Amino acid sequence: xxxxxxxxxxxxxxxxxxxxxxxxxxxxxxxxxxxxxxxxxxxxxxxxxxxxxxxxxxxxxxxxxxxxxxxxxxxxxxxxxxxxxxxxxxxxxxxxxxxxxxxxxxxxxxxxxxxxxxxxxxxxxxxxxxxxxxxxxxxxxxxxxxxxxxxxxxxxxxxxxxxxxxxxxxxxxxxxxxxxxxxxxxxxxxxxxxxxxxxxxxxxxxxxxxxxxxxxxxxxxxxxxxxxxxxxxxxxxxxxxxxxxxxxxxxxxxxxxxxxxxxxxxxxxxxxxxxxxxxxxxxxxxxxxxxxxxxxxxxxxxxxxxxxxx
Amino acid sequence: xxxxxxxxxxxxxxxxxxxxxxxxxxxxxxxxxxxxxxxxxxxxxxxxxxxxxxxxxxxxxxxxxxxxxxxxxxxxxxxxxxxxxxxxxxxxxxxxxxxxxxxxxxxxxxxxxxxxxxxxxxxxxxxxxxxxxxxxxxxxxxxxxxxxxxxxxxxxxxxxxxxxxxxxxxxxxxxxxxxxxxxxxxxxxxxxxxxxxxxxxxxxxxxxxxxxxxxxxxxxxxxxxxxxxxxxxxxxxxxxxxxxxxxxxxxxxxxxxxxxxxxxxxxxxxxxxxxxxxxxxxxxxxxxxxx
Numbered sequence: 001x002x003x004x005x006x007x008x009x010x011x012x013x014x015x016x017x018x019x020x021x022x023x024x025x026x027x028x029x030x031x032x033x034x035x036x037x038x039x040x041x042x043x044x045x046x047x048x049x050x051x052x053x054x055x056x057x058x059x060x061x062x063x064x065x066x067x068x069x070x071x072x073x074x075x076x077x078x079x080x081x082x083x084x085x086x087x088x089x090x091x092x093x094x095x096x097x098x099x100x101x102x103x104x105x106x107x108x109x110x111x112x113x114x115x116x117x118x119x120x121x122x123x124x125x126x127x128x129x130x131x132x133x134x135x136x137x138x139x140x141x142x143x144x145x146x147x148x149x150x151x152x153x154x155x156x157x158x159x160x161x162x163x164x165x166x167x168x169x170x171x172x173x174x175x176x177x178x179x180x181x182x183x184x185x186x187x188x189x190x191x192x193x194x195x196x197x198x199x200x201x202x203x204x205x206x207x208x209x210x211x212x213x214x215x216x217x218x219x220x221x222x223x224x225x226x227x228x229x230x231x232x233x234x235x236x237x238x239x240x241x242x243x244x245x246x247x248x249x250x251x252x253x254x255x256x257x258x259x260x261x262x263x264x265x266x267x268x269x270x271x272x273x274x275x276x277x278x279x280x281x282x283x284x285x286x287x288x289x290x291x292x293x294x295x296x297x298x299x300x301x302x303x304x305x306x307x308x309x310x
Numbered sequence: 311x312x313x314x315x316x317x318x319x320x321x322x323x324x325x326x327x328x329x330x331x332x333x334x335x336x337x338x339x340x341x342x343x344x345x346x347x348x349x350x351x352x353x354x355x356x357x358x359x360x361x362x363x364x365x366x367x368x369x370x371x372x373x374x375x376x377x378x379x380x381x382x383x384x385x386x387x388x389x390x391x392x393x394x395x396x397x398x399x400x401x402x403x404x405x406x407x408x409x410x411x412x413x414x415x416x417x418x419x420x421x422x423x424x425x426x427x428x429x430x431x432x433x434x435x436x437x438x439x440x441x442x443x444x445x446x447x448x449x450x451x452x453x454x455x456x457x458x459x460x461x462x463x464x465x466x467x468x469x470x471x472x473x474x475x476x477x478x479x480x481x482x483x484x485x486x487x488x489x490x491x492x493x494x495x496x497x498x499x500x501x502x503x504x505x506x507x508x509x510x511x512x513x514x515x516x517x518x519x520x521x522x523x524x525x526x527x528x529x530x531x532x533x534x535x536x537x538x539x540x541x542x543x544x545x546x547x548x549x550x551x552x553x554x555x556x557x558x559x560x561x562x563x564x565x566x567x568x569x570x571x572x573x574x575x576x577x578x579x580x581x582x583x584x585x586x587x588x589x590x591x592x593x594x595x596x597x598x599x600x601x
Contacts, residue, residue, distance in 0.1 A: 029502045030424040036407075037415035040471020045437045048448035055447065062451070111324040115317075123588040124328055126595070127335070130580045132531040134549040135573045138556055139338050142566050150337055153354050186331060190595040214316065243441055246533045250553050267443050272538060277447055284444040295439055 055281035062275045073282035083283060085258050086266040089173050093262060094241045097177040097184075102234060104181065105188035110218060112189065113196045122193070125186035133183070133246035140179045141166065141251055166251050172260040176247050188233060195229030196222065235298035239291055263287060335577065341570040342366065349567055365571035389543065390575060393551040396540070398579075400465060400547055401529040405522050407470035413518060415472060416480035417506050421489065431481075438474045442534070450538050460542040469529065476521055483517040484510065520594045523587050530579065548576050 056073055060066035077083050112121065128136060143150050144165040152162040165175045199222065207217045223230075245264040248254060254261035254269070261269075263283070271280035336356070341349065342365050343358040353359050367373040369390050418424075419431050449468050458464025491513070495505050511518065536547045546554075552572055559565040584591065 027424040030418045030422040030427075032503070033414040033418035033422065033506070036411035037472040037477060040411065040468075041434060041437075041474075043452070044449055044468040044471070045440075045445065045474070046433075048445040048452070049437065049440060051448040051451075052444050062454075107323075108327050111320055111327070115320055115324055119589050119592055121324075121328065122592045123584055125331060126592060127580075127584065128331060130527055130584060130591075131577055132533070132549045132552075134531075134533055134552050135576050138552060138569055138573055139334055141556075142341065142570060143334055143337060145566075148350055150354065182330070182334075185327075187595065190592065194595060243443070245443075249533070249537075250556065264441075264443055268534070271447050272450075277451070281444070281447055284441065284447070287441055288439075288444060291441055292439060 052281050052284065055277050056285050058278045060277040060281075062277055066278065069278065073279050074285075076279065077282050077286060082258060082261065082266065083263075086261050086263045089258070089260060090242065090244070090262045090264075093173050093177045093244055094238060096174055097181055097241050097244075098234065098237045100178070101181045101184050101188055101237060102230075104185045105192055105233075106230075108185060108189035109192035109196060110222065112193055114214070122190060125189060127186070128183045129187040131183075134250050136179065136183050137247045137250035140182075144175065166260075167256060169256045169259040172252050172256060173262075176244070176251065176260055179247060180241075180244065184237070188237060191233050191236075192226065192229065195226050195233075198229070199225045231301040232298070235294060235301065239294055242287070242291060242294075338570045338573055338577075341567055342574045344567055346565065346567045365567045366575070368568055369571045369575060390551075390572065392543065393546055393548045394575075396462075396545055397530060397548040399462070400532075400536075401526045403462075403466045404469040404529045405525050407466070408473060408476055408525055409518060409522050411470075412472045412476035412521075413480050413511065413514075414506070415477050416484055417510055419477065420481045420484035421492070421510075422502070434474045434477055438478070446534065446538070453539060459539055460545055462545055465536060465540045465545060465547075468535065476525065479521055480514070480517060483514055487513055516590075519587075520590055523583065523591060524594065527580070527583065552576060 055066070057068055057070060058066035059069050059072075108125065112125075144152070146152065146162060146164055146167060149165075151165070155162060164171060166172050203221050203225075204217055207221055212220070243264055244262050245268065248260055248262055248265045249268070252260045254265050264287075267280045267283050267287070270276045270283065340356065340358050343361040343363070345360065345362050345364060348359045351359065364373060364377065368377075371389065371391070419427060453459060453464045453467065456464070458467065487510075492505050492509055495509050496502075500508070531549065532547075533549045533553075536550045537553075540546050540550065552569075555572060556564070556569055559569070
């Protein structure tokens with residue numbers, strides 16, 4: 001989404017030259033061009049947003065007519081221990097996933113940038129991101145199998161004990177976070193790689209003439225000049241990471257007990273296994289509040305970091 | 311090129327990263343080519359012991375039920391071809407509708423002048439911030455009340471007309487192309503409609519194709535919406551079918567060889583896309599921050 005800004009600033013080159021009547025575009029033809037998109041936007045974005053908000057003030061359960069309960073759902077959410085636990089679990093997931101993913105991606109991006117232009121290598125790095133979450137989840141379930149999984153085999157070979165991974169209360173959420181780190185590192189690295197292309201090459205030449213080593217050039221040229229891109233990538237990852245669902249749904253279904261019951265999965269369960277649509281909608285509203293807060297943070301970070309390459 | 315130990319070390323690092331990225335896929339293939347009986351014999355060699363196509367045959371429905379039971383230890387099966395067809399249809403329908411209609415809307419936002427244009431555009435943009443789970447609930451209620459559960463149109467509908475991202479993405483490209491050619495065509499008397507199809511679309515082939523590929527990959531990977539809408543066999547897609555297949559195999563002795571054969575087959579289309587559009591996909595990454 002927001003990474004589009006990497007490519008070019010929000011363009012404002014709409015035709016504003018005066019003159020021919022051709023320039024004075026008209027509402028009628030615009031409506032023809034917009035009609036299908038407007039139908040889709042109204043039906044699947046605008047109306048559902050309003051309707052979802054309305055659900056959150058009712059006891060709607062899909063079967064009987066909704067009754068308005070005012071702020072009742074919101075009150076219940078605030079005193080729901082599973083909700084707070086889900087937020088905590090999601091928080092652990094987001095922090096661990098985004099931190100490892102960004103650090104590893106930064107390393108990978110630097111290696112690619114300094115070593116090779118190969119499209120082949122970049123395509124290979126992207127592969128896990130292109131494969132469905134469901135497939136990735138199944139693949140790692142097998143690799144991490146407690147008894148015969150390859151990873152536990154390696155653990156034994158190097159003298160460590162077998163681990164429960166997905167099925168250990170202490171490890172499940174971190175394991176899921178690691179799986180998704182593995183899936184997204186290549187993609188994130190390519191975003192950062194694209195950002196590094198924007199850094200003028202002569203800076204590195206100047207650095208080399210001054211006798212700077214690779215480490216120093218990374219710290220004093222790459223990192224500071226990459227900061228705007230890095231901030232952007234970080235927040236895009238953060239927002240994406242909050243919406244973890246598929247991997248949990250396939251591997252642990254929130255377990256053991258509540259150890260991997262993330263907020264997205266909890267909302268899904270409330271809505272589609274217990275049919276508490278009102279309650280689930282109220283939780284989604286809280287989620288929106290978090291995401292909007294993150295987006296505002298993103299905008300501040302972006303504004304605060306545009307000056308370095310000016 | 312300088313040859314020095316540091317550079318060598320960097321290459322070792324890069325190759326290690328590639329190995330970690332690709333090894334799980336190799337292990338998937340290795341497992342798929344191993345009979346279930348040989349899977350638990352304590353061998354972890356990188357090549358399958360006694361390679362066999364039986365798991366692929368089972369998943370593709372080429373093996374007889376007796377052979378399948380003998381090889382899998384379970385009677386669980388999946389109608390792979392049906393789910394593959396559904397996934398392909400789903401992706402094609404979404405790409406065709408979404409790219410066409412989003413391009414038309416993006417053109418209107420980039421080039422036409424009408425009242426409320428900017429307000430409408432920012433309204434489109436602002437919905438990008440709303441997490442999908444929030445609109446999934448009312449969308450499900452809507453499709454259910456229209457009788458769209460377990461129908462193909464119910465599966466496709468929410469993606470068919472537009473996404474705010476697609477409109478935004480294409481508008482940026484349309485704005486960056488000089489308007490002179492369109493103006494010249496306009497002065498020659500061509501209508502906006504003809505200019506769009508005969509000038510704007512051909513000139514923006516690249517971005518349109520990029521968007522089509524990205525949309526295809528995303529639709530292919532979609533899980534939650536198909537899980538809710540396409541429950542019956544006749545509309546079930548590959549992602550949900552794989553998850554269901556996994557849930558059906560007994561917890562004590564999952565049919566890993568069969569699962570990995572299915573997973574391998576599900577990766578093949580992605581691999582094909584990467585071979586056909588590798589450079590385009592890789593180059594498009596800077597423009598998109600989706601998911």
